[in-house]
Amino acid sequence: MMVLGGIGFTAPWLLLSLAALPILWLLLRAVPPAPIKRRFPGVALLLGLKDDETVSDRTPWWLLLLRMIALAAIIIGLAGPVLNPEEEQADGNGPILFVLDGSWAGATRWPQQLEAIEAQLTRASRLERTVGFLTLTNPKPPVFQSADAWRSRLAGLSPEPWQPSLAMLDEAMTALNGVGDFDTLWFSDTLAYEGHETLLNLLQERGTVEAYQTAINVLALRPARYEDGAVQLSALRAASGPTRDITLQAIGRDPAGNGRILASTTTTFEQGETQADIALVLPSELRARITRFDIAGQRSAGASALSDDGLRRREVAVISDRENRERLELLSPHHYIEQALAPTADLIIGAMVDALPANPDVIILADVAALPSTDAEPLMEWVENGGMLVRFAGPRVAASDVSRIDEDPLMPVRLRAGGRSVGGAMSWGEPKALSPFSKGSPFFGLSVPDDVTVTAQVVAQPDPTLSERVIASLSDGTPLVTRKNVGQGQIILFHVTATPEWSTLPLSGLFVEMLERLAVSSSAASATSTALEGTTWVPRRVLNGFGALSDAGVLPGIDGPALVEQPTGPDLRPGLYSSGDRVLARNVLSTDSVISRTSWPANITVRGLTVAPEQPIAGWLLSLAILLLLADVVVSLSLSGRLLSRSNATAAVLGGLLVLSTPLDAQVEQEDFALAATSELVLGHIITGDNTVDEIALAGLRGLSDTLFFRTSVEPANPLSVNLETDELAFFPLLYWPITPNQATPSREAYAKLNAYLRTGGMILFDTRDSNTSRFGASSPNGRKLQELAAPLDIPALEQLPSDHVITRTFYLLQDFPGRHAGRDVWVEAADPNAEQIEGMPFRDLNDGVTPVVIGGNDWAAAWAVNSTGGPMVPVGRGYSGERQREIAYRFGVNLVMHVLTGNYKSDQVHVPALLDRLGQ
Secondary structure (H helix, E strand, O other): OEEEOOEEEOOHHHHHHHHHHHHHHHHHHOOOOOOOOOOOHHHHHHOOOOOOOOOOOOOOHHHHHHHHHHHHHHHHHHOOEEEOOOOOOOOOOOOEEEEEOOOHHHOOOHHHHHHHHHHHHHHHHHOOOOEEEEEOOOOOOOOOEOHHHHHOOHHHOOOOOOOOOHHHHHHHHHHOOOOOOOEEEEEOOOEOOOOHHHHHHHHHHHOOEEEEOOOOOOEEEOOOEEEOOEEEEEEEEOOOOOOEEEEEEEEEEOOOOOEEEEEEEEEEEOOOOOEEEEEEOOOHHHHHOEEEEEEOOOOOHHHEEEOOHHHOOEEEEEEOOHHHHOOOHHHOOOHHHHHHHOOOEEEEEEOHHHHHHHOOOEEEEEOOOOOOHHHHHHHHHHHHOOOEEEEEOOHHHHHOOOOOOOOOOOOOOOEOOOOEEOOOOOOOOOOEEEOOOOOOOOOOOOOOOOOOEEOEEOOEOOOOOHHHHEEEEEOOOOEEEEEEEEOOEEEEEEOOOOOOOOEOHHHOHHHHHHHHHHHHHHHOOOOOOOOOOOOEEEEEEEEOOOOOEEEOOOOOOEEHHHHHHOOOEOOEOOEEEEEOOEEEEEOOOOOOOOOOEOOOOOOOEEEOOOOOOOEEOHHHHHHHHHHHHHHHHHHHHHHOOOOOOHHHHHHHHHHHHHHHHHHHHHHHHHHHHHHHHHOOOOOEEEOOOOHHHHHHHHHHHHHHHHHHHHHOOOOOOOOEEEOOOOOOOOOOOEEEEEOOOOOOOOOHHHHHHHHHHHHOOOEEEEEOOOOOOOOOOOOOHHHHHHHHHHOOOOOOOEEEOOOOOHHHOOOOOOOOOOOOOOOOOOEEEOOOOOOEEOOOOOOEEOOOOOOOEEEEOOOHHHHHOEOOOOOEOOOOOOHHHHHHHHHHHHHHHHHHHHHHHHOOHHHHHHOHHHHHHHOOO
């Protein structure tokens, strides 16, 4: 390919023909010799006459120029001009291997990467070079085929939620054995990983290597941790750079069960730093509903951190006996504990024999000296398996001999007899305040109020291990709270009572915060490989490379130690895993992961992903030549007086060009609409001409699309407004048509498109929005308008939605179908009157396919509609009942879309036993 002025030519030798144009110009402009003049007397009779239509004795220069331009356009077009040509590789005549990292790090820029790959495939196709693909996150032996064959498969490429490992790279290098020489185009995700250099050296031995990667800095998020009373988040970037702010979002379920952004915060990468930390303080109720944290604007598995039991609401057992329960409530040692923990934990009140089978996170004993062996042995086993035992001192503990000489297994330290109190044998001069909490304490960061004082306590015996077991102390250094680790669990002792008898601690907010810290940290060490030894974890939901969760399907279970130790990959996908009633999140990154940018050797050419693709322009030039030649014909006829007068010739040419250019603009606009409607699944609404109704319809479909995204495997793009006269309807599985009294009646062509749409599997949801007044009947203006609009449509016989219709169970089991109104009358295509009721089955064998129309008047779009922040746009009902009605409306919308996409799948599924019985299976 030769490049001239930034334009490449595949057949540059044809450009030599341009040199003949000046010669042709001279030939066409040549004038024959002037004729000899002979006087004829009769000519005198013609003197004074004028001819309005004159014929030029030579071709006008501007018409010759028009012809020259047309001829030049033909010559240049046949020379194969290409915009944005790429330079040839030095030895560019063999196969090309496309190597893709294919990891989560490239997910955010994946569309741009596919565009760059397609541009290189176009170049390879022009050069007639075969192409093979090797994806390092899922290596398979490359198959070299034509570039055009691979171009049709690009849509099937997607990033994986892990990075290439050494084993994967070894498998990739093994796959290249036996393959001859080739050039390599490496599309990197910009992150460094072990083994990268070894593979690069191997590829350089086979041919030249070019690298393509974005200059955008990759961002990632470590798993969230709950420490010091806040959710600790750490964001990473691959390379240092200038100061940059990012937004972190906490996503979870609202009280209605809908996915929402529950909280967001901004953190900053400082100049030259690659890590940004922030502590997010959230109420416990809100924290328990969080399912994941995301970096706003990033669409990758590495920019998401799934949450698990580490942030959930804890179960705390408070061991109580009948004697304590019969005492005055305010003197009970359990009263203050229950009041402190009730807002943040689920309490289990009862005896030890009832609490242990429930396997709570924490067990609390208040002023219990010794336990019977029937309780002590199973309690000790529970602690060793990861439980937390919290004990409070009191008169009974102070008067007993428990843990005096030898340390009791269920006590963290040895105790002195008698205790210590103001005015006692071991007296203080005055009540003692608390000392600030040390950094290693679970209470670190809590502020100590001045009014919290201690007047009595049980005292720990001095011991070599005492200092390391103290997690809270008084101002004079006396231990107030001690702790020891037993197996995977902990035993904690408050050396004061849980009542105000010995201290004012139970009356303070600090008491609540300390108990909450202990409850939350009760499983902090439970996710170690040793703690998970002997357990099997079943995957429930797994992440894809773009950070979207999907059902794990039939993926096998994972051993507990492997779940926390092995790197992610095809056999260990990031996601949520469960074992019994416990849930553990395995994220892409671990708490100590770091990321860095790939460095390429100096001899490797590195290009960006924003390279403009090659664009052949021969077609445009030849089209221009045809238009110019047509204009030449029109002008020539006009100049000869055979078509138009000369005065109208120019206007005719300009008018024709204007008419020809108008469809091109309309075609471009239609192509943009088609791309937006087909790139992903899209819902659409019919434009009514009423701006308010159209805005609510669009907002309603946006809310329904969000609900589908969060609750199902369907991930729709933003909905579109559809003009029946100009837009193609076949792109949309479902069209929502709100009825207004004054909307225009569609044209005959629009009705033809609507009937074709209904016959080919589309569904239209007609909504008269008047169910609260006339039950969408003909008595209302909307109902009469619906009859007028629907008359030319090929609508089958209808019936009220039966209770066993597939729409009632495609995703949710529904009995009502409310929107903003709660009417139950919804009409669908009537079932076959001979529909069979199979014995033992609750549903009839209804018609196959999808009902082409659904008619109602409950104003569903208003119930679905959300504003820019995701909140409801239109109120529905009052209080909880209204929100419940809105929730059922969302479920009805989900069922409609699922019915369109799956047809009678659910009906067939219900009838499987009967079908198998008929087949004798």
